[in-house]
Amino acid sequence: MTRWKPNAKERLVRAALSLFRSQGFAQTTVAEIAERAGLTERTFFRYFADKREVLFAGAEEFEQHFITALDAVPRQSSAIDAAAASVEGVAIFLEERRDFARKRSAVIAENAELRERERDKMASLASALAAALERRGTDRAAAVLAAEMGVTVFRLAFERWIDDKSGHNLAQFVKESFAELKSVTAGGC
Amino acid sequence: MTRWKPNAKERLVRAALSLFRSQGFAQTTVAEIAERAGLTERTFFRYFADKREVLFAGAEEFEQHFITALDAVPRQSSAIDAAAASVEGVAIFLEERRDFARKRSAVIAENAELRERERDKMASLASALAAALERRGTDRAAAVLAAEMGVTVFRLAFERWIDDKSGHNLAQFVKESFAELKSVTAGGC
Numbered sequence: 551m552t553r554w555k556p557n558a559k560e561r562l563v564r565a566a567l568s569l570f571r572s573q574g575f576a577q578t579t580v581a582e583i584a585e586r587a588g589l590t591e592r593t594f595f596r597y598f599a600d601k602r603e604v605l606f607a608g609a610e611e612f613e614q615h616f617i618t619a620l621d622a623v624p625r626q627s628s629a630i631d632a633a634a635a636s637v638e639g640v641a642i643f644l645e646e647r648r649d650f651a652r653k654r655s656a657v658i659a660e661n662a663e664l665r666e667r668e669r670d671k672m673a674s675l676a677s678a679l680a681a682a683l684e685r686r687g688t689d690r691a692a693a694v695l696a697a698e699m700g701v702t703v704f705r706l707a708f709e710r711w712i713d714d715k716s717g718h719n720l721a722q723f724v725k726e727s728f729a730e731l732k733s734v735t736a737g738g739c
Numbered sequence: 740m741t742r743w744k745p746n747a748k749e750r751l752v753r754a755a756l757s758l759f760r761s762q763g764f765a766q767t768t769v770a771e772i773a774e775r776a777g778l779t780e781r782t783f784f785r786y787f788a789d790k791r792e793v794l795f796a797g798a799e800e801f802e803q804h805f806i807t808a809l810d811a812v813p814r815q816s817s818a819i820d821a822a823a824a825s826v827e828g829v830a831i832f833l834e835e836r837r838d839f840a841r842k843r844s845a846v847i848a849e850n851a852e853l854r855e856r857e858r859d860k861m862a863s864l865a866s867a868l869a870a871a872l873e874r875r876g877t878d879r880a881a882a883v884l885a886a887e888m889g890v891t892v893f894r895l896a897f898e899r900w901i902d903d904k905s906g907h908n909l910a911q912f913v914k915e916s917f918a919e920l921k922s923v924t925a926g927g928c
Contacts, residue, residue, distance in 0.1 A: 628923075628926040628927065628928060629923055629928050630923055630924055630925075630926050630928075631926055666859065669858065669859070669862050670855065670858070673858050688928065689928070691895055691916065691919050692919065692922075692923045692928040694891070694894075694895055695891060695892075695895065695916075695919060695920050695923045695924075696923050696928075698887065698888075698891040699887075699888070699891075699923070699924065702883070702884060702887040702888075702891075703884075705883075706880055706883055706884065727880065727884075730880050730881065730884060731884050731924060732924055732925070733881075734817075734818055734819055734881045734884045734885050734888075735819055735884075735888065735920060735921055735924040735925075736819075736921070736924075736925070737817040737819050737820055738817065739817060739818050739819075739877065739878070739881040739885075
């Protein structure tokens with residue numbers, strides 16, 4: 551019987567991220583991750599299907615944050631305001647995870663397979679947001695457009711936040727990017 | 740030595756599409772496609788790396804149409820107008836390929852691997868459009884936003900065109916979807 555290990559999942563994520571950064575994702579094995587975390591490979595596989603999933607373990611929770619934030623928006627709000635409120639809600643939740651987000655993004659940027667997996671995650675998020683908007687009564691076209699705009703603004707704001715050295719928070723970048731979206735759509739740029 | 744076969748590539752595409760539709764993508768082999776086209780497997784592999792690529796053989800040309808249309812837009816136009824002109828240009832080119840587009844979409848909708856490949860194609864298109872807008876002098880944020888909106892509007896208009904039974908053309912759906920984008924972004928829905 552395996553003894554219960556305190557924070558095993560978190561230790562595995564930290565160990566994996568550190569190894570991916572120092573020696574590359576492709577070059578890192580599950581055995582090395584487990585060893586670095588002071589755990590067994592068997593324990594690793596109790597939490598993750600493979601080393602790639604270490605980086606996507608929070609994907610479901612991530613998507614759920616958007617939906618929860620969206621569901622809290624008053625029904626009278628327009629689709630785009632609802633999408634914006636959802637993205638802002640997630641921004642607040644992510645704010646304290648900036649160091650992790652930055653390291654994770656650096657690993658993903660280096661590997662084509664991971665970039666593809668991240669793209670799928672964002673596509674799935676857009677579909678989930680569109681479906682949640684439709685449940686509020688938004689028609690399909692407006693729901694798809696508002697959801698895609700929300701995800702695009704999130705990606706852009708996230709990219710800025712990751713690169714930022716001036717101490718702005720993610721919610722500020724989200725507001726700024728939404729304002730730019732409105733200006734671009736109106737033909738202002 | 741293989742003799743030159745007239746329209747070999749086109750015959751292979753037609754044969755593949757017909758088999759994918761009648762018996763499913765997963766169940767169809769390259770041998771069957773070649774046989775249906777009256778060609779050899781060896782000829783098949785002169786044109787396509789595998790059966791999936793039959794459905795994506797036009798991806799590069801597709802992307803190039805967007806870029807060519809975008810490059811023809813006067814420099815003074817706003818980023819969103821340039822993106823709209825690009826999508827409308829492609830709509831005109833696609834109009835005569837509706838039957839093929841409809842059949843191809845039906846095959847892709849049925850298979851997760853193909854849907855993922857199609858998503859990658861659209862993501863690559865968005866990056867290429869954003870890069871082309873940046874070359875025109877649009878700043879990165881506005882370029883990313885306008886490109887993503889262009890691709891989203893294209894997807895929405897394409898979906899409507901594929902489903903349409905009233906004889907509207909793709910360019911009309913593109914114009915309509917851009918108008919909806921403007922209304923949604925302005926908070927009108």
